Structures are given as structure tokens and as C-alpha cells.
Amino acid sequence: MSTIFTQIINREIPADIVYEDEMCLAFRDINPQAPVHVLLIPKKQIVSMATVEMEDQVILGHLMVKASEIASSLGLGESGYRLVVNTNADAGQSVFHLHIHILGGRKLTWPPG
Numbered sequence: 532m533s534t535i536f537t538q539i540i541n542r543e544i545p546a547d548i549v550y551e552d553e554m555c556l557a558f559r560d561i562n563p564q565a566p567v568h569v570l571l572i573p574k575k576q577i578v579s580m581a582t583v584e585m586e587d588q589v590i591l592g593h594l595m596v597k598a599s600e601i602a603s604s605l606g607l608g609e610s611g612y613r614l615v616v617n618t619n620a621d622a623g624q625s626v627f628h629l630h631i632h633i634l635g636g637r638k639l640t641w642p643p644g
């Protein structure tokens with residue numbers, strides 16, 4: 532089932548897009564939890580980390596490399612950042628289209644809540 536992120540990919544609803552290529556899209560979170568809060572998503576509709584398959588390994592590798600590049604391009608490479616992938620209910624996943632949160636621009640606490 533498609534989600535609001537499919538609508539963002541298809542430009543049916545607006546988003547502040549910071550990066551795009553044939554495999555992925557990155558845009559600023561509508562409810563930022565840090566000065567920099569970007570969501571990086573595959574264009575393929577993967578539901579969550581709980582449903583990834585071996586055939587997704589190229590996409591997943593691509594996302595991690597792009598997360599690093601995007602974080603650096605947003606000025607976080609030196610200061611640091613956190614990549615988060617909330618998965619299913621206990622982690623509070625609310626949009627069931629796999630996404631990597633890229634969070635930075637402030638000191639992040641650990642452990643996460």
C-alpha cells in the first residue's frame with residue numbers, strides 16, 4: 532500500500548527536497564527533531580527494515596552511501612550526525628515506507644528515548 536512518501540516522490544504533495552537520483556529521494560522532515568532533519572527514502576516502496584530482502588541489497592547500500600554524502604553536504608560531516616531507521620510499533624514507525632532519518636546540528640543524547 533502506498534504512503535504519503537509515494538506522493539512526495541510523485542510530486543503530488545510538496546516537500547523540501549535536498550537530493551534526488553534514480554534510486555532515492557531526500558527531503559526535510561515536516562516536524563524536525565534537530566536543526567537538520569532529513570528523510571532519505573528509496574523510490575522502491577519497501578515497507579520497513581522488517582521486510583527487506585536480499586534483492587534490496589543494492590538499494591540499501593546506495594542509501595547508506597548517499598546518507599553519508601547528504602550529511603556532509605548539509606555540513607554535518609565534521610560535527611556528526613545520527614542515522615535512525617524506526618521499525619514497526621515499538622520504535623514508533625509511523626510511515627510504512629522505509630526511511631532513514633538524518634539528524635544533526637545539535638548534540639544528540641544517548642540512549643535515545
Ligand code: 5GP
Pocket residue numbers: 535546547558559560561562563570616617623624625626627
Ligand atoms: P517515523 O516515525 O515513521 O520514523 O518517521 C516518519 C517521519 O515522517 C516523521 O518524522 C514525520 O514528521 C515525517 N513526515 C510525515 N509526513 C510527512 C510529510 O508529509 N512531509 C514530510 N516532509 N515529512 C513527513
